[in-house]
Each structure stands twice: as structure tokens, then as C-alpha cells.
Amino acid sequence: MDSSSISIREGRYTQATNCHWPVAASWTISIEERDPFLRSSRTGIDYTLPTILTAEPESEDPTDSVVSSMLEVFIPHHSRWQKVHIRYKDAWSEKTGFTSLPKDTLFPLLELYLEKSYWLEQDDMDCITSTMLSAPRLHSLTHFWLSHIISMTEGLRIITFYPQLTSLELTLILPVQVTTTNGSGPIVHNNLQRLHLSTAGDLGFLFDKLTLPALEDLSLSEVHGAFPNITPAHISHWPQSQFLVFLLHSVCTVKHLIIQECDISAEEMLECLAHPQISTWLDSLSITEEHQRHLCVTEEALRRLTCITFGEKVLHSWDDLPAEETITETLSPNLSTIKLWGYISAQDGRVADMVESRWLLAENCPIKQLKMAVIGLFADACHTDDWARLQALNRKRFGITYLQL
Numbered sequence: 001m002d003s004s005s006i007s008i009r010e011g012r013y014t015q016a017t018n019c020h021w022p023v024a025a026s027w028t029i030s031i032e033e034r035d036p037f038l039r040s041s042r043t044g045i046d047y048t049l050p051t052i053l054t055a056e057p058e059s060e061d062p063t064d065s066v067v068s069s070m071l072e073v074f075i076p077h078h079s080r081w082q083k084v085h086i087r088y089k090d091a092w093s094e095k096t097g098f099t100s101l102p103k104d105t106l107f108p109l110l111e112l113y114l115e116k117s118y119w120l121e122q123d124d125m126d127c128i129t130s131t132m133l134s135a136p137r138l139h140s141l142t143h144f145w146l147s148h149i150i151s152m153t154e155g156l157r158i159i160t161f162y163p164q165l166t167s168l169e170l171t172l173i174l175p176v177q178v179t180t181t182n183g184s185g186p187i188v189h190n191n192l193q194r195l196h197l198s199t200a201g202d203l204g205f206l207f208d209k210l211t212l213p214a215l216e217d218l219s220l221s222e223v224h225g226a227f228p229n230i231t232p233a234h235i236s237h238w239p240q241s242q243f244l245v246f247l248l249h250s251v252c253t254v255k256h257l258i259i260q261e262c263d264i265s266a267e268e269m270l271e272c273l274a275h276p277q278i279s280t281w282l283d284s285l286s287i288t289e290e291h292q293r294h295l296c297v298t299e300e301a302l303r304r305l306t307c308i309t310f311g312e313k314v315l316h317s318w319d320d321l322p323a324e325e326t327i328t329e330t331l332s333p334n335l336s337t338i339k340l341w342g343y344i345s346a347q348d349g350r351v352a353d354m355v356e357s358r359w360l361l362a363e364n365c366p367i368k369q370l371k372m373a374v375i376g377l378f379a380d381a382c383h384t385d386d387w388a389r390l391q392a393l394n395r396k397r398f399g400i401t402y403l404q405l
Contacts, residue, residue: 337372
């Protein structure tokens with residue numbers, strides 16, 4: 001079967017154009033909608049199907065999109081779609097055109113890329129998600145990224161329908177209170193290695209639903225202010241018990257961990273970092289906080305992350321640290337990258353102690369040498385010693401970033 005790429009130089013064409021397209025071919029459709037104010041005569045020919053916004057002011061439907069009307073030409077031939085790449089740049093249009101697809105749409109889609117700087121309409125989003133889930137060849141997808149807000153139910157459907165997924169990024173709105181369930185057990189996905197979630201609601205409900213034996217890269221971020229139906233009072237506390245059960249059932253080994261804007265206590269954070277399925281394998285750690293000020297990286301956490309060599313005579317300022325301490329007590333011995341951004345609550349010098357202990361390791365030390373450190377400290381706390389020592393360490397070996405927040 002032949003394959004055709006459709007390239008139209010102007011944003012105006014008619015149904016008559018169809019007569020020039022091979023009847024049996026699979027199609028690659030690429031549409032880009034550009035702001036007319038940014039148009040330049042120097043624009044290269046790499047833009048396929050460039051369109052200029054020409055909607056009349058007296059249009060009966062001001063929310064209609066140029067791309068939507070263009071897509072209608074291709075709708076009757078949806079069974080031949082193979083690759084669809086659409087970028088929406090018009091801030092005033094809302095329609096994407098996908099609601100024109102038949103409800104029972106099936107097509108040989110291999111790639112689908114949609115980009116829009118403003119939210120998609122929910123009707124369109126439901127149609128697009130349903131269409132993707134019903135496309136047989138998409139069941140072999142290995143990478144899936146959807147930035148538009150969807151429900152936990154839709155997110156679980158994606159995980160269930162795509163058994164070959166290795167990487168998944170979603171923005172989910174989660175339940176905030178106990179809801180009636182059908183009693184079904186957790187979803188087991190044996191191939192998912194990378195899971196990055198931006199959420200609002202109670203993460204515990206999601207942890208209860210998932211078992212991910214292959215998981216290595218986990219990112220969990222609370223999104224504040226992006227969900228109009230979730231009030232601040234409903235932003236849930238970190239679900240420690242459910243998270244630990246999730247790790248136990250999954251038997252996964254987490255090598256990359258990101259926790260962002262989560263309401264987690266210092267004790268819970270330390271318990272997570274000390275968990276053998278995390279501490280033993282962790283290569284990169286990122287704990288970032290800019291808005292809520294949940295100061296969960298305390299002196300105890302920094303002390304446990306500080307590398308103390310066996311038999312070393314401790315001469316620095318840790319008051320409660322014994323003179324000798326085994327190296328096995330250092331958390332995350334394989335850590336190569338660390339980012340601590342805003343969560344820190346410790347005396348001046350404690351952060352520098354931890355970074356320096358991993359930055360200037362003795363030869364043959366079994367602890368992995370830190371390759372990159374990113375530190376963000378709130379400006380209203382005194383960290384004069386930290387700043388001076390981090391700067392000196394960075395001069396010896398580049399790779400440390402430090403900023404006041």
C-alpha cells in the first residue's frame with residue numbers, strides 16, 4: 001500500500017483537492033496553525049500545511065478554528081490515517097475538529113501528536129482519548145505523554161489498554177474522598193519503567209490501584225491552582241502507608257525519584273529515603289518545593305545522606321554523631337545527582353557538609369561520587385557558610401548550582 005504525505009502551502013483549500021489523492025494510500029497529515037502577527041517572509045519551507053488565521057469578525061461561531069475546518073476535509077478518510085501531527089496556536093479558537101470523527105472510529109494510527117497552548121475542550125479531549133484507546137495498533141505504544149487534565153479512571157484505562165508502555169506522563173485529577181468501587185484488585189503492569197504524574201487529590205487512591213514491578217523512574221508532583229474543582233482544603237497529605245504498600249506489592253527498585261510540592265512530613269520523607277527499594281538503588285533524587293513550604297528535609301535527613309567513612313574521626317559539628325560510624329548507614333550510596341529545592345530546614349553548614357562528603361570522596365570509597373548538585377535555599381534563612389563552601393566546591397569541580405529562593 002502506498003503512503004502519501006499531504007502538504008498544502010496555503011491555508012485555503014476545497015474538497016475538490018481530494019481528487020488528486022491516491023485512493024488506497026495511508027496518509028500522513030501535518031497541520032500547523034500560526035499566529036499571523038508572527039508571520040515572516042523568511043519562514044522556511046519546513047512548515048507543512050501552514051495556515052493563516054482569516055476568520056471573519058462577523059463569524060457566527062467565533063470559537064471555530066481554522067484547523068478544525070481544515071481537518072473536516074480529511075474526516076471522511078479517517079480510516080486511512082497513519083500519522084497525525086497538529087499544533088494549535090490560535091488562542092481564540094476552541095474546537096479541534098476531532099468531535100467530527102465517527103463514534104466507532106478505527107484507523108491504522110501509528111503516531112498522534114497534538115499541541116495546544118490553551119486547554120482543549122473536554123468534549124474534544126474525551127473524543128481524542130476514546131479514539132486513541134480504540135485504535136488497535138496503538139496498543140503496542142511504548143511511550144505516552146498527555147498533559148491535558150484527565151480523571152484517574154481515564155488514566156487507569158490508559159495503563160490497562162497499553163500493556164507495552166515503558167514511559168507514561170499524565171496530569172490526573174484524583175478523588176478527594178472515599179468512593180464506591182467494584183472491589184477489583186490493583187492493575188499489574190509489567191513493563192512500565194517510567195511514571196511521571198502531576199496530580200491534585202489523594203494519591204493514595206492511585207497507589208491502591210497500581211502494581212508496577214518494572215518501575216525505576218517515579219515523579220510525583222502536586223499541581224496547585226490548576227484544578228478549578230479542587231479547593232486548597234482538599235489538597236491531601238502525602239499517603240505514606242499506601243505508598244509503602246505500593247512499593248511492597250510492586251517489588252520495584254526506584255533509581256530516579258522526584259517529589260515536588262507534596263505535603264510530606266520530615267519523618268515520612270526520611271522513611272521513604274531509607275526504604276531499601278529506594279535507598280539501595282537511587283541514582284538521582286529531586287525534592288522541590290517553592291509554594292507550600294513543607295520543610296521536610298531536616299538535619300536528620302541531611303545527616304543520613306552525609307557520607308561518613310569507616311573509622312573516620314568526626315571533627316565537624318554534628319553534635320549527635322558518634323566518633324565512628326559504618327559506611328553502610330549512609331543512605332543512597334549510589335546517588336550521582338541530587339536536587340534539594342526549598343524543602344530544607346537545617347542550620348547553616350549542614351547542606352554543605354552533605355554535599356562536600358559526596359563531592360570529595362576518598363579513593364576506593366564504595367560510595368558513588370556525586371556528579372551534580374542543585375540547591376535552593378529560602379532567602380529568609382541564614383546560610384552564609386553553606387553558600388561559601390558550595391562556591392568553593394564548585395571551583396574545585398564544576399557541577400554545583402546554588403540559588404536563593
